[in-house]
Amino acid sequence: MTSxxxxxxxxxxxxxQLSDALQSDQSQRLGTTTLRSLSKRAILxxxxxxxxxxxxxxxxxWLPFLSTIGIETGTILAPQSTxxxxxxxxxxxxxxxxxxxxxxxxxxxYMGSQEIQHLSSTLNTELNAPNPKLLNQLNLKSNLHAFLVxxxxxxxxxxxxxxxxxxxxxxxxxxxxxxxxxxxxLSIGGLGVWKIExxxxxxxxxxxxxxxxxxxxxxxxxxxxxxxxxxxxYTITDAKPIFLGISDQHMTPSxxxxxxxxxxxxxxxxxxxxxxxxxxxxxxxxxxRGIVGIDFVITTENKAYIVxxxxxxxxxxxxxxxxxRLGRSAFRLMTGLQTQTVTDFDQLVDGVxxxxxxxxxxxxxxxxxxxxxxxxxxxxxxxxxxxxxxITKLSNQLNNRLGLSAASLLT
Numbered sequence: 001m002t003s004x005x006x007x008x009x010x011x012x013x014x015x016x017q018l019s020d021a022l023q024s025d026q027s028q029r030l031g032t033t034t035l036r037s038l039s040k041r042a043i044l045x046x047x048x049x050x051x052x053x054x055x056x057x058x059x060x061x062w063l064p065f066l067s068t069i070g071i072e073t074g075t076i077l078a079p080q081s082t083x084x085x086x087x088x089x090x091x092x093x094x095x096x097x098x099x100x101x102x103x104x105x106x107x108x109x110y111m112g113s114q115e116i117q118h119l120s121s122t123l124n125t126e127l128n129a130p131n132p133k134l135l136n137q138l139n140l141k142s143n144l145h146a147f148l149v150x151x152x153x154x155x156x157x158x159x160x161x162x163x164x165x166x167x168x169x170x171x172x173x174x175x176x177x178x179x180x181x182x183x184x185x186l187s188i189g190g191l192g193v194w195k196i197e198x199x200x201x202x203x204x205x206x207x208x209x210x211x212x213x214x215x216x217x218x219x220x221x222x223x224x225x226x227x228x229x230x231x232x233x234y235t236i237t238d239a240k241p242i243f244l245g246i247s248d249q250h251m252t253p254s255x256x257x258x259x260x261x262x263x264x265x266x267x268x269x270x271x272x273x274x275x276x277x278x279x280x281x282x283x284x285x286x287x288x289r290g291i292v293g294i295d296f297v298i299t300t301e302n303k304a305y306i307v308x309x310x311x312x313x314x315x316x317x318x319x320x321x322x323x324x325r326l327g328r329s330a331f332r333l334m335t336g337l338q339t340q341t342v343t344d345f346d347q348l349v350d351g352v353x354x355x356x357x358x359x360x361x362x363x364x365x366x367x368x369x370x371x372x373x374x375x376x377x378x379x380x381x382x383x384x385x386x387x388x389x390x391i392t393k394l395s396n397q398l399n400n401r402l403g404l405s406a407a408s409l410l411t
Contacts (some may be wrong), residue, residue, distance in 0.1 A: 004106060004387050005126065007050040009042035009074075010119070011110035011313065012175055013084045019204040037370045039086055040112050042367070043073045045108070051100075055086045059371040061345040069358050069367070069384030071325065087115035091122065111135070111312035112290065126270050130221050130288040130311055140290075142185045143216045146394030148306060151282040159220040160185075166218050167206045170196060172343060179223035184209070185216055195223060224305075228266045228298040231316050233275040235291050240279035243340065245320045247271060247333075249295070259333040259390070260316055262323065271304035272296060279306060291317055319382045327385040337379040339372045339402060348379070350400050354395060364390050366398060 014369040019074065043066070046052050053073050058076065064071060079086070079093040089094060105125045109116045112129025120127035120246065129135070134185055137143050143160045158178070161169040168180070174196055182205060184192025194205050229251055233244040247262040266272065276294050283292060293314035298304050319331040342348050346367065358365030362386035372379050379402075383394050 005044075006102045006106070007074075008084065008100065008103075008105035009046055009050060009108045009131070010090070010116060011038040011042040012053075012055075012090075012116065013038055016378070028321060032348050032382045033245070036078065037376070041109070041369060042110070042135075043076065044071065045313075045321055046074040046189040048072045048074055051103075051105075052076050053086065053090060053096075054078050054087070059345040059373070060164055060205055061349075062368065062371050065357070066367075068101065069360050070327075071322070076363050077408055085115060087113070087119050091119060093114075095121065103395070109127055109290075109313075110283075110329065113398075123363045130283075130286075130290065134286055134288060135311050140185050141183055141219050141308065142216070144306070144309060147279070147309070150253045151279050153278060154271075154303070154305055156221050156307070159269065160217045161220065162208055162217055163212055163214055166209060167202060170197070170205065170220055172200065172219045173222075174202065176361060177222045181221050181223045183219045183220060183221075183278070186211065189333055213219075215406075225296060225300045226297045227300055229307075230264045230266050230298065231260060231314065232272055232294045232296065233314065233317060233320060234276070234294075234351045235290065236280060236288050238289065241274075241277070243277075245323075246293075247316050247320070247331075249316075257315070257335065259335045261317065261333075261391070262331045263329070266298055269298060269302075269304055274346045275304060275306055279309065293317070298409075315369075315380070320366065323383065323384060324397070326358075326360070328383070329386045330381045330391055332395050333369070333380070334383070334395060334398070335369075335380045336380050337399075337402075339377050339379050342372045342379070342402065343374045343377060345371045352398065353401060356397055356401070364394065 015232060018085040019262055040058045042052050043058060054076055057078060063073065064084055077096065079089040079096050081089050081092040083089045083092055101123055107120050107127045109129050112127060112135050116127065119134055142160045145155050146284055148155045159169055159173055170180065172183060180196035182194045182196055196202055196205065227247040230246050231249050232246045234241045235244060245262060246264045246267040247260040248264040248266065249260045252258045277293060280292065291313050293310040293316065296304050297307050297309040314334065316333060319333050323331050348371065352366065356366050358367045367382045369380035369382050381398060383391055385391050
């Protein structure tokens with residue numbers, strides 16, 4: 001039996017590949033801050049035989065901490081050149097390309113973008129990602145309804161409209177259906193999502209999307225009464241889809257992603273596994289490979305609907321993998337927490353206290369998913385334990401000690 005090649009983590013992304021619905025300060029902040037941290041997050045998924053390419057060196061105190069809790073990471077490299085995306089920087093660094101070409105890798109990307117496809121071809125190595133055509137289809141939310149129909153799965157009544165028709169169609173749908181949810185065709189983490197509960201909301205929506213590309217579609221659906229928004233994750237291999245877990249997402253009032261809890265109290269809902277298994281087997285036949293996250297809503301009538309298929313590593317992927325690696329049965333992911341004066345790992349420890357950091361002997365504690373810095377003074381924290389009582393206690397202590405408050409930042 002031949003062993004699988006070592007993994008080469010390149011979590012790079014051009015923000016335009018995930019959200020072009022808004023041309024706002026919030027959208028630009030997403031591109032220049034949160035997405036820039038993707039490359040360093042990949043360190044948490046790696047093992048000693050792997051290599052991680054980062055856009056800039058990680059906080060030097062963070063890595064020793066990971067080592068003390070049993071997370072031995074792979075080799076960390078950074079390209080010498082600086083281009084607009086990490087992939088372009090790697091392709092411009094001949095020395096790094098030569099070093100990488102000496103091994104046979106399995107590239108593990110954040111998302112199988114065209115740039116990553118080109119890099120994989122340049123290195124003549126495998127890429128654990130769907131082909132660009134399938135990726136682009138999945139990335140557009142306007143295709144979801146047709147995919148669910150093909151897979152014989154329940155759908156929510158859906159209308160699509162381009163930018164210049166959204167005003168008219170939203171008014172028609174509002175008159176027919178009442179409150180609505182409108183989503184941009186290409187968006188991430190709650191950017192480009194609007195609640196329509198009055199005609200004035202439609203006027204505000206029209207203003208919000210006025211700078212979006214003219215060709216971009218928007219999806220109009222009735223605003224359902226929901227009790228939960230579970231995220232179900234799989235990794236799809238050549239052989240079959242492999243179930244990773246189900247967590248419950250926390251959504252902010254503006255419908256942005258704000259973290260999640262595991263295990264989900266709705267994990268035993270029969271339709272979550274039934275529908276997710278059916279769609280992942282459908283994706284497997286279509287040639288999808290790699291991690292996929294499937295977002296559901298569960299209504300007050302206990303009906304489950306797939307509302308999004310994310311063809312990429314999700315923020316929830318990291319605590320799911322680490323929970324298995326650490327042998328823990330519960331976690332809470334808290335995202336976009338304002339830290340104000342905390343700008344590195346040592347300052348974070350000073351503020352949090354070592355007793356809140358994850359301790360393998362205790363089997364609980366906090367691990368930063370991202371380390372605050374001077375440019376991005378926000379914290380994404382993963383809290384691990386074996387029960388939700390401990391999780392809640394630790395998350396309350398974290399908030400109290402740093403004076404944190406949830407912000408509508410995206411992950």
